[in-house]
Amino acid sequence: MHSSHTPDKLELAKRLQVSEADLDALLTLAARPKQAARTGRATTRSWRVFTLVAVFAVIAGTGLAWAFTPRPPVSPPVPTTVPVPTTIPYRGEVFFNGEPYESPGVEMRFQLFDASTGGTQLWEETHEAVVVAAGRFSVLLGKFNYLPDAVLAAPELFLQAVVDGNQLVGRQQILSVPYARRSGDGVPVGAILPYYGTTPPAGWLVADGSALDKVASPQLAALVDHLNALAGTTGTTATLPDLRGVFLRGQDRGAGLNPDAGEDSIGMFQESEISSHSHTGSTGSSGNHRHVMDGLRVDALNPPAAGYYGFAVVNSGGGINTLYAGEHTHSITTNTTGGNETRPKNITVLHIIKY
Numbered sequence: 296m297h298s299s300h301t302p303d304k305l306e307l308a309k310r311l312q313v314s315e316a317d318l319d320a321l322l323t324l325a326a327r328p329k330q331a332a333r334t335g336r337a338t339t340r341s342w343r344v345f346t347l348v349a350v351f352a353v354i355a356g357t358g359l360a361w362a363f364t365p366r367p368p369v370s371p372p373v374p375t376t377v378p379v380p381t382t383i384p385y386r387g388e389v390f391f392n393g394e395p396y397e398s399p400g401v402e403m404r405f406q407l408f409d410a411s412t413g414g415t416q417l418w419e420e421t422h423e424a425v426v427v428a429a430g431r432f433s434v435l436l437g438k439f440n441y442l443p444d445a446v447l448a449a450p451e452l453f454l455q456a457v458v459d460g461n462q463l464v465g466r467q468q469i470l471s472v473p474y475a476r477r478s479g480d481g482v483p484v485g486a487i488l489p490y491y492g493t494t495p496p497a498g499w500l501v502a503d504g505s506a507l508d509k510v511a512s513p514q515l516a517a518l519v520d521h522l523n524a525l526a527g528t529t530g531t532t533a534t535l536p537d538l539r540g541v542f543l544r545g546q547d548r549g550a551g552l553n554p555d556a557g558e559d560s561i562g563m564f565q566e567s568e569i570s571s572h573s574h575t576g577s578t579g580s581s582g583n584h585r586h587v588m589d590g591l592r593v594d595a596l597n598p599p600a601a602g603y604y605g606f607a608v609v610n611s612g613g614g615i616n617t618l619y620a621g622e623h624t625h626s627i628t629t630n631t632t633g634g635n636e637t638r639p640k641n642i643t644v645l646h647i648i649k650y
Contacts, residue, residue, distance in 0.1 A: 381514050382437040383469075388430045389458055395430025396458075404457040405436055409449050411466050417446045441513035443520065444484070482649050484517045487536075487543065489644040499647040504537030518650035525561055536562055538646035569637055574629060 305315065385405070389396040403425045407418040420440040425432050436442065436454075446452070453466035482488075487502065495501055500518075509516035510531045522533035546561060547553035555565065 381441065382435040383442065384433070385436050385454075386431070386433040387456075389427055389432065390430055396427050397429070398425075398427045398459075400424030401427055401459050403432070403434065403459075405434070406455040406457070407446060407469070408453045408455060408466060409451060411453050411468065414453070417449060417452070418442060441509070441516045444517050445520070484649055485521045486649040487538070488647050488649070490647045491644055493645060495645065495647040499649055500535060502536050502538040502646045502648045504539075505535050507533050507535060515650050518648070535648060542641075543646075567636060 400423075402421065402423050404419065404421045406416055408414045408416055418440065420436060420438070422434050422439065425434055452469040454469055455466045456463045482498075488499070490496075490499070500515075507515050507519050507522070508531060509519040519531065519533040522535070523529055526533075541564075544553070544565075547559045553559055
């Protein structure tokens with residue numbers, strides 16, 4: 296195919312973000328006659344599908360036609376927090392016997408495998424009524440069956456499509472753009488964060504011991520699986536850790552700083568406790584001694600002292616001695632002090648968990 300530096304071609308190369316030489320090579324390849332190697336199809340129908348991201352490529356017998364929508368002016372990004380998408384957009388074209396397929400609603404089944412042929416099926420989803428207009432369709436993979444991170448973490452992924460019961464020839468490899476969905480905001484599922492606010496941001500839940508169900512809430516599937524893995528269980532439900540009103544403690548992992556070695560697993564709760572101790576005290580010792588009271592005598596007040604009536608104790612000269620008690624001490628009791636708990640200085644925050 297002859298190359299010319301036309302304004303349309305330069306604009307197309309710019310929009311596709313490829314060099315003009317690469318664009319010429321692609322156009323030349325598309326113009327070649329159909330290969331005769333299209334064999335081994337599941338049915339006698341002639342189905343073909345092509346994934347479209349920003350540009351639709353319609354391959355015919357003699358050439359390649361391009362269609363695109365001009366991009367709007369690019370504005371500076373506005374910092375914001377949004378949930379990580381849980382679906383992958385997939386757009387394509389379907390041909391039947393060489394003609395664009397039309398249907399007001401056709402069943403399409405999409406499967407992910409770990410190999411281009413054979414291999415293990417990792418995921419499947421059925422869309423019961425997909426509209427196909429002029430051969431074009433658009434679906435959201437993961438809309439009806441959540442795409443777990445464990446699937447997207449596979450080294451390679453290949454998409455197989457089945458339209459109206461007819462398996463399309465060949466699988467398409469899932470490449471970088473869908474994989475960017477896994478990067479999220481860089482925070483792993485299950486991360487705990489002290490949040491200075493009353494409502495958690497998107498992608499986070501309050502760690503309040505609530506029950507989770509990944510069937511009812513597919514976006515929580517990764518967290519449910521993570522919590523079940525920690526508990527050594529499987530299933531579609533799990534329970535959040537309840538971090539309301541408690542401090543977090545690092546797992547000991549052999550450091551010897553947690554004396555309760557049997558309570559060192561992730562999520563183990565410990566009640567309030569004060570380390571065992573005692574308080575002692577005594578009065579000073581004055582040796583073996585006794586007490587003497589001299590001149591114990593009671594006389595009537597006669598005449599009564601001014602303003603007083605009754606008796607008075609006077610010194611009689613004899614005295615009374617107490618018995619020896621031996622050298623001894625006296626125990627003491629301290630007064631109660633303190634509040635309702637033992638705690639350091641603190642500020643209240645909201646503990647949240649990433650899903």
